[in-house]
């Protein structure tokens with residue numbers, strides 16, 4: 580496809596927004612099974628950052644899939660497109676100067692690698708919320724595991740669709756061993772130095 584597209588060079592740069600915000604932008608990517616704790620942790624981390632005066636935005640599976648990605652299913656191809664679009668949205672939000680928290684099952688290694696490529700290695704940490712599937716299923720926050728076991732949901736991650744475990748996540752959390760408060764501390768410890776203006 581021929582693309583006659585020219586990127587305009589605007590006056591205000593990402594670096595200018597960082598100076599105004601008093602911190603660098605960033606992406607914290609949470610990956611893990613449904614019910615592992617991604618949204619709960621992302622929410623608590625965002626609250627802690629907000630309390631420190633950091634400008635944030637949280638992108639979450641259910642609300643993105645109700646809006647911009649409402650045309651996408653849970654097939655492997657559509658999950659890839661889901662994650663690609665989210666990475667591009669995150670990239671715009673990073674350009675806008677925000678610390679972005681993204682909470683998506685994102686079961687494929689290649690898709691997560693693509694996120695890192697899009698936003699840049701230096702702007703990204705991956706948090707693997709590694710809660711055993713037995714615990715996610717015991718929680719069954721939305722009743723989806725029950726439905727998947729009954730065969731009412733196709734392609735349910737962990738039951739009849741794959742989850743490719745991160746090989747080298749920046750942070751790995753087992754929510755059966757740590758409470759939310761200590762998980763937030765672990766994440767902030769890694770993050771705060773990275774968003775500091777030098």
Ligand SMILES: Nc1ncnc2c1ncn2[C@@H]1O[C@H](COP(=O)(O)OS(=O)(=O)O)[C@@H](OP(=O)(O)O)[C@H]1O
Pocket residue numbers: 612613614617618640641644653657658659661662682683684685686721723732733734735736740
């Ligand atoms: N088949 C199937 N597999 C996994 N998850 C399913 C499925 N169908 C619906 N849901 C609900 O959708 C949420 C996951 O959406 P994501 O956009 O994060 O998925 S993905 O990254 O594209 O794999 C997921 O949200 P979380 O529970 O917050 O992870 C589920 O509520």
Ligand SMILES: Nc1ncnc2c1ncn2[C@@H]1O[C@H](COP(=O)(O)OP(=O)(O)O)[C@@H](O)[C@H]1O
Pocket residue numbers: 611612613614615616617618619620682718720754755757758759762
């Ligand atoms: N240490 C913990 N960290 C995060 N969630 C926990 C923890 N312990 C129990 N939970 C519970 O597990 C559930 C996780 O659900 P949710 O955050 O929606 O997961 P996900 O976004 O991965 O689907 C919530 O009901 C939460 O209260």
